[in-house]
Amino acid sequence: MGLTEPARGPADGDVAQFDHWVYGVVPGVGYTSKAFSKGLDAGLYDPYLRGHYTPIRAAAAQTLDASIDLRMIHPIRTGREILVSRVTRGPLDEAGRPTFTNHTLVATTELFRTGRVSLDGAFRALEEFEARAPDAQGELGLLDVRMRPETASPAHFGAGIHRHLTFPALETLATRIMLDVNSRTLMLCRNTTPEARNATLNLAYELLAWGCGLPPLTAISDAPRASALNFFNLVISPRGVRSDSTWAILESALAESVLPRAAERDEVYQVLMAAMRQSPDLPLAR
Numbered sequence: 396m397g398l399t400e401p402a403r404g405p406a407d408g409d410v411a412q413f414d415h416w417v418y419g420v421v422p423g424v425g426y427t428s429k430a431f432s433k434g435l436d437a438g439l440y441d442p443y444l445r446g447h448y449t450p451i452r453a454a455a456a457q458t459l460d461a462s463i464d465l466r467m468i469h470p471i472r473t474g475r476e477i478l479v480s481r482v483t484r485g486p487l488d489e490a491g492r493p494t495f496t497n498h499t500l501v502a503t504t505e506l507f508r509t510g511r512v513s514l515d516g517a518f519r520a521l522e523e524f525e526a527r528a529p530d531a532q533g534e535l536g537l538l539d540v541r542m543r544p545e546t547a548s549p550a551h552f553g554a555g556i557h558r559h560l561t562f563p564a565l566e567t568l569a570t571r572i573m574l575d576v577n578s579r580t581l582m583l584c585r586n587t588t589p590e591a592r593n594a595t596l597n598l599a600y601e602l603l604a605w606g607c608g609l610p611p612l613t614a615i616s617d618a619p620r621a622s623a624l625n626f627f628n629l630v631i632s633p634r635g636v637r638s639d640s641t642w643a644i645l646e647s648a649l650a651e652s653v654l655p656r657a658a659e660r661d662e663v664y665q666v667l668m669a670a671m672r673q674s675p676d677l678p679l680a681r
Contacts, residue, residue, distance in 0.1 A: 409544060411503070411512055412537035415521070418448045419485045419496035421532070426494075430531040432538070440478060440501060443469045447626045449482050449495035450619030463495065466518060466593050466616040468600060470504070477504050477611065479514065481521040486530075498525060500538050508605045510550025511542045514597040553602030553670035559584070559595040562671045564649040566656075568629075569603060569667060571643065573657040576610045581618070581630045581638070584647040592616045592631045595647070600629075602670055607663045 416437045417430040426448070428437050444467075455463060465482035478499050485494035498521050506512040520540040524531075543550060556565065564582070571578045582599075584592055596616040604611040618624070618632035625641070635644060645653075656664060 409542040410539040411506055411542050412539055413500045413502050413517075415498065415500040415524075415535065415538040417496060417498050417531055417535075418444075420488050420494040422489050430533055430535050432535045435501070440471070440499070443471065443478055444480070444497070444499065447619060447623035448497040450615070450623035450626070451482070451495055452618065452620050462589075464522075464589050464593065466596055468514070468596070468611075468614045470611040470613065475504055477502050477507065479517045479521070481518055481525070483525065496525075500540070502540075504611075506542070507601070510552070510605075511545075512540055513543075513550070514601060515594075516541050518593070518597070552606030553598055553667075554673070555594075556598045556602055557671050557673065559591065559598060560647050561649050562668065563652040564645050564647050565599070565602075565667050565671065566652050566664060567645055567649065567654050568599070569607065569609065569663055570652070570654045570657050572603065572609050572612070573660055573663065574654070577628070579625070579628050579630075579638075579642045581632055581636065581642055581644045582647055583635060583644055584631055584633055587633050587647075589617065592633065596629075596631050599631075602667070606670065607666050609663070 414432045414435040416428055416432065416435060418426065418428045420426055421429050431437055451463065451465070455461060463482065463484050467480040467482065469478040469480070471477060479502055480497055480499040482495055482497050485496040488494050500517060500521060502512065502517060507514070517540050520538055524538060568580055568582065571580055582595070584595060593616045596614060600614055603609045612628040613626065614629040615627050616631050618630055618634060618636045619627070621637060624630070624636065624638055
C-alpha cells in the first residue's frame with residue numbers, strides 16, 4: 396500500500412509516491428487522525444503508533460519557544476513496509492495550550508534497502524509538505540519522495556557515521572542486536588543538537604538494517620516521555636532516562652567495546668569497520 400509506481404518529477408528526476416497521514420489536534424475534537432492520502436486505511440497502521448503518536452517529554456512540551464523535530468521509525472511486521480514519522484509543534488489549542496503533530500509516511504522497505512530512497516530524503520519530504528500545508532485536513536495526495544536515479548552510483552550506507560559514533564559504540568550496538576533482536580539500547584549522545592541526533596539515527600539505522608542486514612528496529616531520535624519508552628528498541632538521546640532493567644545505555648563516544656563479538660558474524664563487523672574508515676569497501680546498496 397505504501398508505494399505507487401515511480402513518477403517523474405518536474406525537475407528532479409524520479410520520485411516515489413507514498414501514502415501518508417497527519418495526526419494532531421482538531422479544534423473542538425482533540426487529538427485525531429485529521430488528514431489522509433486518498434484510499435489509505437490508516438487503521439491498519441495505527442497499532443504501531445497507538446499510545447505514542449506524540450511522545451514528547453513534559454519538559455519539552457512546556458517550553459513554548461523551543462522547536463521540536465522528533466523522528467521515529469517503525470518497521471511493519473511483514474517486512475515489506477516501514478513507517479517514517481516526524482513529530483513537530485502544532486497550533487495552540489482553543490485554551491492556548493501547546494499541541495503536537497505527527498506526520499507519518501508508509502514507505503516500501505525495498506526502496507530503502509536498495510538505496511533508491513534514503514531516510515534523510517523521506518524526512519525531508521515530510522518537512523517540505525508541512526511547510527506547504529501546515530494546516531492540512533481531509534484528503535491528501537500521495538507524498539513525493541525523491542529517488543536516486545537508477546543510473547547513479549550505488550548508495551553507500553553509513554557514510555559519515557564516524558562523525559557521530561565511535562567504532563566501539565557502533566560495534567556494541569550491532570552486537571546487542573545480533574544477540575537479542577528485542578534488546579533495548581539508549582545511545583547517549585551528550586552535548587548534541589537535534590539535527591545531529593537526527594543524522595545519527597538515519598546513518599546508524601541505514602547502516603545496521605540495510606548495510607549489515609540486521610533486523611530493523613523501532614527507533615526514535617530523542618528520549619520520549621517515560622510512559623512511551625518501552626515502545627522503542629533504539630533511542631538516540633542527549634541525556635540518560637529512568638528506565639527498567641531491559642535497557643542498556645551506550646555512550647556515543649565509547650572507547651572500548653563492552654561485549655564479546657557475536658559468533659560467526661564477522662561479515663557484519665567488517666561492514667561496520669569499512670563504514671568507520673570511509674573505505675572503498677563501504678557497504679553498497681544491495
